[in-house]
Amino acid sequence: MITRTESAAATRRALLDAAAGLLDEGGPEAVTLREVGARAGVSRGAPYRHFADKDDLLTAIAAQAWNALADQAGTLGAHPGMPTRDKVRAMLAGMLATARERPHLYRLMHRPPAGPEVLQAAARSQGPFVAALSDLVGDTQAHRFGAVLLSGVHGAIGMEASGQLTRDKWKTDADEILDTLVGLLPAS
Amino acid sequence: MITRTESAAATRRALLDAAAGLLDEGGPEAVTLREVGARAGVSRGAPYRHFADKDDLLTAIAAQAWNALADQAGTLGAHPGMPTRDKVRAMLAGMLATARERPHLYRLMHRPPAGPEVLQAAARSQGPFVAALSDLVGDTQAHRFGAVLLSGVHGAIGMEASGQLTRDKWKTDADEILDTLVGLLPAS
DNA sequence: GGCTTTCAGGTGACGTTGTCAACTCTGTAG
DNA sequence: CTACAGAGTTGACAACGTCACCTGAAAGCC
Structure with missing residues (x-):
């Protein structure tokens, strides 16, 4: 029924x-x-x-997308046997993949100003990320490293999307930038 | 007349x-x-x-803004006696300042897909930037460093604008991220 | 069972917007 | 002096977000 x-x-x-x-x-x-x-x-x-209105609908979509990313990050974080640095890399690669497969959705997720619903979902996705970083660099440094990594990948994504980050111009791409940034972390 | x-x-x-x-x-x-x-x-x-239409008007505004940033970067690059690393820092700080003072304009400048007019003006602004980096790390590495720096600052700006990068959550802010990234460069 | 309430959904209407076609008017070229 | 080009105006149209009002059926209550 x-x-x-x-x-x-x-x-x-x-x-x-x-x-x-x-x-x-x-x-x-x-x-x-x-x-x-x-x-x-x-x-x-x-x-x-x-x-409530069109904006409310779009906000719900953004929050839903953040929650999907959070689930993905949570699964990665709980993965046993995987080197912690690889987990961090995979989480960032997940962001990059979303941005490439669904660019408009990715942009919507980062649309300012983000409401509480979106911020909370985003924070949920960043929980496993910071937890993994804590294992690598300690609690006190985890947030600072996280901010640099997230900013770097998010910025590379944005520049790639707008056509500013091309291999022709910069001799590199978003994947390499991601690897470079993750390479700043201690191994294991 | x-x-x-x-x-x-x-x-x-x-x-x-x-x-x-x-x-x-x-x-x-x-x-x-x-x-x-x-x-x-x-x-x-x-x-x-x-x-031609509304979009064409907005594109012209974006190109104009990029050219203003290019002028600013050019002036900085030609500044005698200023340590090269400080020039790089100042150019990135100029981006950050624009983003904070005129957030909607900054967002428009990075709106995908960027047309040829915008890409050319943006490239003009990045010329002095890469030139300064060449003095610091050599021609072969300048572009790779530049991409990482630009991505990092651009990403921090975007996260700050959407409310995701707060000192409360990440114990840092866009200014510190900028300093951290510039700190990766050799001095002088 | 019957009655009332609630609420998802439909429809008409309104103001706003981007855009085009037709028109006017005025410097400018020949 | 005349014809033209092009800046500017206005009327019109379709599409859109949104609201007020209406309908019908499920759900709760006696």
């Missing part, structure tokens, strides 16, 4: 999926509430039953 | 200034061609005499 709340939850998810799909395919301008509703099989006004 | 081409050029500049002002004050959503025209003292259709 399908209760009403179940149906509503399904619609909400359909709206999120439709909006994320439109974002991936056509960028932010392609995400119109009318088209989102149409793809989800509802009318143009229906989204307002689940989200 | 005021020729017609002079008057047209003045209108074009007025449109650019008006749009840049609206961008600084109210973000990208505040930049409407109607309001731009009104501020420039012309009608809503006038911008189409100087720019």
Whole structure:
């Protein structure tokens, strides 16, 4: 049996999926509430039953994406037998992969100003990251190293996306920058 | 005497200034061609005499901002007696200052995909930067170092803007990250 | 069971925006 | 002096976000 709340939850998810799909395919301008509703099989006004406005819908998508990254980081962090530095590298590589596979979503995740919902989800993804760094460089240095690593990879991603970081111009790319930064960490 | 081409050029500049002002004050959503025209003292259709469409106007603003940064970097690079590493630091600090004083403009400068006009102006700003680095680490390493430095500072700026890089969470800030990265360079 | 409430969803309407076509007007070239 | 080019205006249109109002059915209560 399908209760009403179940149906509503399904619609909400359909709206999120439709909006994320439109974002991936056509960028932010392609995400119109009318088209989102149409793809989800509802009318143009229906989204307002689940989200305050368009911005609220986009925020929910961003938070969802951060939570997916957090799950991925958590799985990596709990992986037994994997060298800690490789875990750090893999977490950053996960960011890079998301940015390349779904550039518009990645940009949405970093859209200022980030609301509390997004900040909390992002913090959740950074928990395992800082924990791994603590094992390598100690608690006191973990945050400082983390900020440098995260900034460096995030910046390389942004410059690559805008076309400023090309191998032709800089003789390197985002992957190498990631490796260079991770190389600053002690091994094991 | 005021020729017609002079008057047209003045209108074009007025449109650019008006749009840049609206961008600084109210973000990208505040930049409407109607309001731009009104501020420039012309009608809503006038911008189409100087720019192909809204995007073209925004692109021109981004290119103009990159050129201003390029001028600043060029002045720094030609500064006699200043230690080369300080020049590099000052150039990066100039980026950081722009990002803090005019965050919406900074974001526009890095908006993907960057057209040829923007990429060329950006490259112009990076010329003095790479030249200074060549003096410090040699031609072969200058580009790789430059990419890491630029990525790191750009990423820190982005995370600071979105509220993700706070001293509360990371025990550091963009200024310290900048210093840390510049500290990787040999002195003098 | 019947009644009332609640709430997902639909529809009409409005203001705003980007954009185009048609028009006016005025320096400028021939 | 005439024709032209081009800056500027205005009317119009479609698309969009959003709101107010309406509908219908599930859910809770007696």
